[in-house]
Structures are given as C-alpha cells and as structure tokens.
Amino acid sequence: MIHRMDKLRRALLLLLVCLLLGLPSAAEDTEDPAPYIRVGLYWGDRALEGANLLNYTGSGYMLGYFDRDLQFVPLMRTEERAISMLKDWSLYYVGGQYVSQGSSDNIRVGCYHIRLGSYDSCEEAMEEASAYSDGYVGFMNGTWYAFCGSYLSQSAAESAAASRGVYGAAVTASSRCVTVVVTGTDRVIFQFDGGTETSLGVMPQPDASGERPITWFRGYKYYGGFRYTRRDGGNLTVVNVLEMDDYVCGVVPYEMSPSWPLEALKAQAVSARTYAASQLHKHESSGFDLCNTTCCQAYLGVNVNAPDCEEAVRDTSGVYVTYDGAYADTFYHSCDGGATENSENVFYEAIPYLKGVRDPYESHVTTGYEHWSYVYTADEITWILQNKGYKCAHIVSVTPTYTEVGNILSLRFTDSAGVSWTFSRSRASTILNSQTYNRIIHSQRFTVTDADAEQAFLCVNGTDTRISDNDALCAVDGSGQVRSIGERGSLTVITAAGTETVPLNGSGQAVTSDRFLVSGSGWGHNVGMSQYGAKAMAELGFTYDEILKFYYSGVDVG
Numbered sequence: 001m002i003h004r005m006d007k008l009r010r011a012l013l014l015l016l017v018c019l020l021l022g023l024p025s026a027a028e029d030t031e032d033p034a035p036y037i038r039v040g041l042y043w044g045d046r047a048l049e050g051a052n053l054l055n056y057t058g059s060g061y062m063l064g065y066f067d068r069d070l071q072f073v074p075l076m077r078t079e080e081r082a083i084s085m086l087k088d089w090s091l092y093y094v095g096g097q098y099v100s101q102g103s104s105d106n107i108r109v110g111c112y113h114i115r116l117g118s119y120d121s122c123e124e125a126m127e128e129a130s131a132y133s134d135g136y137v138g139f140m141n142g143t144w145y146a147f148c149g150s151y152l153s154q155s156a157a158e159s160a161a162a163s164r165g166v167y168g169a170a171v172t173a174s175s176r177c178v179t180v181v182v183t184g185t186d187r188v189i190f191q192f193d194g195g196t197e198t199s200l201g202v203m204p205q206p207d208a209s210g211e212r213p214i215t216w217f218r219g220y221k222y223y224g225g226f227r228y229t230r231r232d233g234g235n236l237t238v239v240n241v242l243e244m245d246d247y248v249c250g251v252v253p254y255e256m257s258p259s260w261p262l263e264a265l266k267a268q269a270v271s272a273r274t275y276a277a278s279q280l281h282k283h284e285s286s287g288f289d290l291c292n293t294t295c296c297q298a299y300l301g302v303n304v305n306a307p308d309c310e311e312a313v314r315d316t317s318g319v320y321v322t323y324d325g326a327y328a329d330t331f332y333h334s335c336d337g338g339a340t341e342n343s344e345n346v347f348y349e350a351i352p353y354l355k356g357v358r359d360p361y362e363s364h365v366t367t368g369y370e371h372w373s374y375v376y377t378a379d380e381i382t383w384i385l386q387n388k389g390y391k392c393a394h395i396v397s398v399t400p401t402y403t404e405v406g407n408i409l410s411l412r413f414t415d416s417a418g419v420s421w422t423f424s425r426s427r428a429s430t431i432l433n434s435q436t437y438n439r440i441i442h443s444q445r446f447t448v449t450d451a452d453a454e455q456a457f458l459c460v461n462g463t464d465t466r467i468s469d470n471d472a473l474c475a476v477d478g479s480g481q482v483r484s485i486g487e488r489g490s491l492t493v494i495t496a497a498g499t500e501t502v503p504l505n506g507s508g509q510a511v512t513s514d515r516f517l518v519s520g521s522g523w524g525h526n527v528g529m530s531q532y533g534a535k536a537m538a539e540l541g542f543t544y545d546e547i548l549k550f551y552y553s554g555v556d557v558g
C-alpha cells in the first residue's frame with residue numbers, strides 16, 4: 001500500500017516549483033554584457049564532502065546548471081533558505097557540516113534511494129514524488145526521475161521498498177551525482193548528475209526588495225551563483241560563478257587597503273580586472289578560471305565593508321589595460337623600494353610593457369620597507385648554500401651584478417677552491433633566504449657590500465645630506481653633454497685636497513670579505529605596478545590611468 005502524504009507536506013513539497021516550462025531562456029538575455037568568471041573556492045585536496053549555503057539577503061535558490069557561456073539554466077526552484085549540496089555518499093550531519101565520519105546519533109543521509117520512475121518533465125516527476133513524504137526529483141543526464149528515501153545500504157533500501165509497499169528499484173547514483181538537502185536535516189530536495197558535460201548550479205534568488213542576493217558560504221558572503229562538480233566519486237569542487245565586477249569588488253579590498261585614495265583603488269581595480277581577464281582558464285584542468293588564493297588573486301567574497309573599493313570598481317567598469325589590443329599581464333607588488341624591474345630580469349620572459357622604471361613617487365609615502373638590511377657571515381652563507389644542496393667549500397667572495405635601474409640581476413658565490421655558483425633574476429633574491437637565520441630578502445632591490453668596509457656615499461655641498469640614488473645625479477662632461485652618473489663603477493671628484501675616487505656599487509666586482517652587508521628596500525617582485533607607489537601618485541594628484549601608464553610602459557587604458 002502506498003503511503004500518501006498529508007496536505008501540509010504536499011504543500012511544502014510543491015514549493016519546489018518546476019521551471020522547465022514558461023521561463024525565458026537565460027541565454028537570450030543579452031542586456032547584461034558583463035563577462036562572468038569562475039572562481040575556485042574548494043578543489044583538489046580541499047574539495048568538500050558537503051557544502052552549506054544560507055541566504056544572507058535573498059529568498060531561496062534556483063537549482064540547475066551553467067551552460068558553456070556561463071549562463072544559468074534553471075531547472076527548479078526551492079524556497080528553502082538553508083540548503084546543502086552533498087556528494088551522493090552516506091554522510092552524517094556533525095557540527096553543522098555533512099561529513100562521512102559520524103555515529104548513529106547523527107542525522108544521516110544515505111546514498112541508496114528508491115527510484116520510482118523516469119519522466120519527460122519536471123512536473124510529471126514532481127507529481128509522482130509528491131505522493132511520498134520523502135519523495136524528491138532528480139535530473140540525471142537529461143532525464144527526470146522521481147525518488148524517495150535515502151538509506152545507508154542497498155539492502156536497507158530494498159527492504160524499505162518492500163515494507164512500504166513502494167513499487168520501485170533500490171539504486172545508488174553515479175560517481176558524479178550531487179544531492180541537495182535542507183541543511184541540518186535528511187530531507188532531500190534534488191539530485192543532479194550532468195555527466196561529463198555539466199555540473200549542478202545553484203543560483204540564489206532575490207527577496208522582495210529586489211536587491212542582488214548575497215549568500216553565506218563557510219564564513220564568507222558571496223555575490224553570484226555556485227557550481228558543484230564531482231569527478232570519479234570524489235568530493236565537491238565548489239566554484240563561485242559571478243560577474244567580473246562583483247569578483248573584482250571581492251579582490252580589491254584584500255589586495256589594497258580600502259582606506260587608500262580612490263584613484264589608487266581604481267588603478268588596483270583595473271589592474272585586478274585585467275589580470276583576471278588575461279589569466280582566464282588558468283585553472284581549467286580543475287574546471288575553473290582563477291582560484292581564490294594569492295596563487296591568482298586573494299578573493300574572499302564580499303565580507304569587507306569597503307564602499308570606496310566598490311565605487312572604484314563600478315566607476316571603472318569595463319576598463320582594462322591593453323597592449324597591442326591584448327589584455328596586459330598586469331603584475332603588481334607591494335612596493336618597489338625605488339625602481340621596478342624588467343620582467344625578463346625577474347621572471348625570464350621579456351614583456352614589452354613590463355619595464356623597469358625609476359620611481360620618484362613611492363618615497364612620498366611610508367611603506368615600512370624603505371630600508372632593510374642583514375649582515376651575513378661567510379660561514380652563514382656557506383651553510384645556507386650547503387643546506388640548499390650546493391656542495392661548496394667555504395664561501396670567500398660574492399659578486400653582484402646590477403640591472404640598468406640598479407636592482408640585483410645576479411649573485412655569484414665563490415668558494416675557497418675557486419668554484420663558483422651563480423643565481424640570477426628572482427633566484428638571486430631568494431637564494432639568501434633562510435628560516436634558520438631568520439633572513440628574508442624582501443625584494444630584488446638590494447646591494448651586497450663588504451660589511452667591514454667603510455660605506456661609500458655621496459654628499460652635496462659639504463653637508464651630510466646623503467644622496468640615496470646616484471643615478472639621479474647628472475654631470476656635464478667635456479663635450480657639454482649632460483649624462484647620468486649612474487650607480488656603478490667609480491666617480492672621480494675634485495676636492496680641496498685634489499682629486500678623489502669614490503667607489504659606487506660595483507656591478508660585476510667581487511666583494512671579498514668574512515662579513516657581507518645585504519642592504520635593500522621594497523617588498524615584492526618589483527614587476528609592474530607598485531601599490532604603495534600608486535597610493536603616493538594618487539595623493540600627489542595623479543589619476544588612475546596616469547598611474548597605470550607610469551608603471552606599465554606604452555599601454556592603453558580604456
């Protein structure tokens with residue numbers, strides 16, 4: 001005998017409205033030209049057994065999938081405000097999450113179900129499912145099904161079907177199936193299996209205010225929708241699918257202080273947007289565009305209350321940095337310490353708009369990294385190299401070479417046997433890092449000198465005002481030409497006592513010592529925009545496009 005549900009339960013279930021008919025195709029909606037982006041939130045080792053959603057603002061969700069253009073295709077709607085997406089597995093509700101380890105005291109959602117039949121439409125499947133208190137519908141590879149129950153084993157499902165008098169097959173779903181339940185219960189709302197082509201999509205719905213919904217997920221609030229993908233029986237890869245500008249709103253406050261000037265925030269917004277556009281598909285093998293960590297750009301949804309960041313993003317909507325018509329790789333870093341660097345001198349690849357520029361602006365603001373220095377003994381350097389696998393004897397000299405703008409290009413270490421090891425570009429700045437000695441080289445802008453030698457410096461007019469940037473000095477030579485003095489080699493000056501030679505930082509000159517002074521400024525990789533420099537330029541009255549064009553040589557901003 002089939003158990004018929006009471007009227008109340010039937011009314012509740014029918015709140016799950018079928019949406020296959022009567023809805024305009026989302027793909028026909030061309031009013032919003034904003035591009036969409038897929039941001040990985042949990043994937044790989046961090047993929048989830050269960051993922052809860054809770055409306056912060058909004059009322060319920062559409063369940064469906066995202067098509068190839070990332071347009072959401074709705075299949076049905078639920079008014080439930082708290083739903084959980086689960087891998088179709090036997091899970092226990094423990095401590096507010098669905099996990100595979102639990103006890104019989106916990107609420108359980110089994111992965112064996114009674115399949116009632118297949119149907120041509122959601123309505124037909126819903127009609128059948130609504131006859132059971134634990135009935136629900138599923139959309140499996142394009143076909144609608146009605147199910148009831150969730151049991152921990154095949155035999156439990158079979159005996160339940162027999163004892164309940166239900167005519168249906170005890171089944172468990174494929175390794176790609178995702179189950180949607182009401183959070184904190186074992187009440188199944190929906191099951192989805194899109195095969196290899198599509199994954200379950202969940203789109204939060206606006207409430208009566210009509211404002212864009214915001215949704216809680218694992219302690220953070222998000223705009224946009226979510227996508228849940230299982231591969232080969234694994235856990236759920238959770239992806240936030242949202243408009244580019246909503247994503248950029250979620251990046252800017254984590255990459256730059258929301259209290260900084262608006263033009264700096266706009267430069268950061270355009271930079272972050274362009275970086276995202278140029279790096280789309282970076283994580284395609286995991287099924288999304290960018291991840292939410294600093295591997296791509298830090299993104300934690302809309303948690304930070306940052307109205308200026310929001311304004312910076314909206315005011316620059318659709319603006320990108322381009323070079324020769326293509327999105328630029330808008331690398332940025334915290335502070336350059338005086339000069340940025342050619343990309344090929346840091347990352348190996350020469351990119352025409354990533355050129356080292358001397359930065360006269362950054363020093364107008366406090367970065368906290370104006371100057372840092374360490375003294376390394378020769379023993380320490382020897383130990384660090386040996387500990388990193390280089391079979392060197394006692395290091396006796398270090399030979400630095402510098403780039404055009406005075407950043408480090410390479411370091412050559414020579415041991416007592418006369419054997420040398422050379423580290424270039426970014427390796428030159430990381431080779432001296434040591435947890436043991438608590439040394440971190442913060443940027444590629446540093447010098448290596450003999451710590452025991454008197455440090456050479458230039459003063460002006462007999463005062464003790466030191467010139468920090470020799471390259472800014474010019475001299476008129478014998479032919480009347482104005483030349484930059486540069487910061488390498490040596491400088492001959494005429495003093496009251498005659499001529500005197502002042503050594504500058506030598507490029508390619510070996511420093512032989514027992515103690516080496518490593519002295520630098522800045523924090524980051526020195527390529528592209530300095531964020532503190534952008535702050536300084538904004539405070540000095542430059543606009544965001546002027547800031548971007550200063551740090552990215554020869555680009556268009558628009």
Ligand SMILES: [Zn+2]
Pocket residue numbers: 282283290291292293294295296297
């Ligand atoms: Zn990434």
